[in-house]
Amino acid sequence: MKARSAVLRTIGATLAAGTLGWLTVTSGVPAVSGTSADGAPAETVANEGLAYAIEDFSYPNADKILAEQKIKLKKGDGHILLAQCDTTPGLLEVYSRINEKICFSVAGDSGYLTLEIPAVFGVRGNDYNTQVDMAVGTEEKTYAILKNEWTAVGETADAQGRDFMLLEIRASK
CATH class of the missing domain: 2.60.20.30 (Gamma-B Crystallin; domain 1)
Structure with a gap:
């Protein structure tokens, strides 16, 4: 009985992960790499790095x-x-x-x-x-x-x- 319960849990988790993946692909959410749902190249935000504010000490106005x-x-x-x-x-x-x-x-x-x-x-x-x-x-x-x-x-x-x-x-x- 315990072995059957473990197999059912594994099958359920696999189905849930597959469903989540299918929903992501068909919902128009851009992929991590490749192209987005509209065909444009997808960009990863992590690759952009942090934006830096550089003070140039210019006088305001x-x-x-x-x-x-x-x-x-x-x-x-x-x-x-x-x-x-x-x-x-x-x-x-x-x-x-x-x-x-x-x-x-x-x-x-x-x-x-x-x-x-x-x-x-x-x-x-x-x-x-x-x-x-x-x-x-x-x-x-x-x-x-x-x-x-x-x-x-x-x-x-x-x-x-x-x-x-x-x-x-x-x-x-």
Whole structure:
């Protein structure tokens, strides 16, 4: 009796597996390899691997900011951000003949931002140790910005009064 019961279970399991396979083939579910029910080549998701999110550190909405404010923001780590020039304490202020006053908030232990702002002549520092890289033609200069004070940079610090472009801001605590 036990042997007969085992044979019946085996036959039942085989029939169930065959039925499941038949249902899969006739239901239009794509095969694991070969072609799908509509004749197109089937692809296995496992072969695609994981999708990777690659951070390129591009500044969000940079095109819109350039069109509206004529400030070219390129890349940064997210710790130096364009801000409204208002009464918020601790803003870094950049003075330009083109844009007048441009403000940035700084957060975290350190930050950097690459950008292009023409005709920059001064920077008012905040509580961070800040440096700015500027260029005129092929000549580049780095200026250390005084904490919470005005620092002459670019044309106001240049004996020839040349028009400098702000290229990078770096800040650290």
